Amino acid sequence: MVLTYHRSNVGQIPNEDQFRQAVRALDIPQGEYMFPWGDGPEALKSEAYLKKLNEGPVGLLTIMPNGPWPMAKSLTQWFVYLVLVNIFVAYVADLALTDTSDAMAIFRLTTTVAFSGYGLALIQN
Template sequence: MPFGSLWIPVIVSAVVVFVASSILHMALKYHKADVKSLPNEDAVREALAKGNPVPGVYFTPHCADMKQMKDPAIVAKFEKGPVAMLTVYPKGAPMMQKHLALWFGFSVLVSFVAAYVARHTLHPGEAGMLVMQVTGTVAFAAYALSYVSDSIWKGQPWANTVRAVVDGAIYALLTGLTFRLLWPAA
């Protein structure tokens, strides 16, 4: 089957996911619990500003290599706390248009990969449920599973991961359903 016949479900499913994610984040607002404010935010911001960190990801206490984990001074820093991973963004208000455009691009990429896998495993006119199963599974892997490693390695609260995985399951179902409805006939 020519890949060109799959561009419509690729783009439509990306649009459907984009709209669904907008509803989940702006209307339902259950992701408000994903981040918290520090009780002494102003003092922490002032302390960070003194170091003038460039955008990036920082860890404190920082160890250049694992050998330092045996250093009693480093061990004491970990025991005293706080232990934190911090993402520093560029100065200025968040550029929502950029983030939304990147999110839509990612959604197109996920749908493209789902279409690629489906194209090589299914045939035109294939049963709708099988189309939904293949494309939805690929979409679930892309939209949901990566968040689990954030809780394992980056300290992301598991509640955040559960919310993200639920979102991913919704996006996967919508992707699979879109492909099922728009799958090329035999």
């Protein structure tokens, strides 16, 4: 990594080799998972679910394909995301601003909308 800003976003699992062996043995298909799982509002209130929740662990799990990270695909998707957010910023600016809008109004509106698209995209993390 050239910049180390994102290095603290994730951490290493303790006993990683043991964890990997256990997960590999389960042969979980690619996808995103939450555990413990409660299928609907009633299940989330059940004693069995609450017991699992309190016992832990609680987490989200992403299973990806084996092998190197597909950097070209990820960068392409990121670029498309950038283009879509910028199109949305331009659309909102076109709707809200006039030809006589001053530079500060344009700046405030476009930076607010752009920040919403970029900065708030992963606020839950």
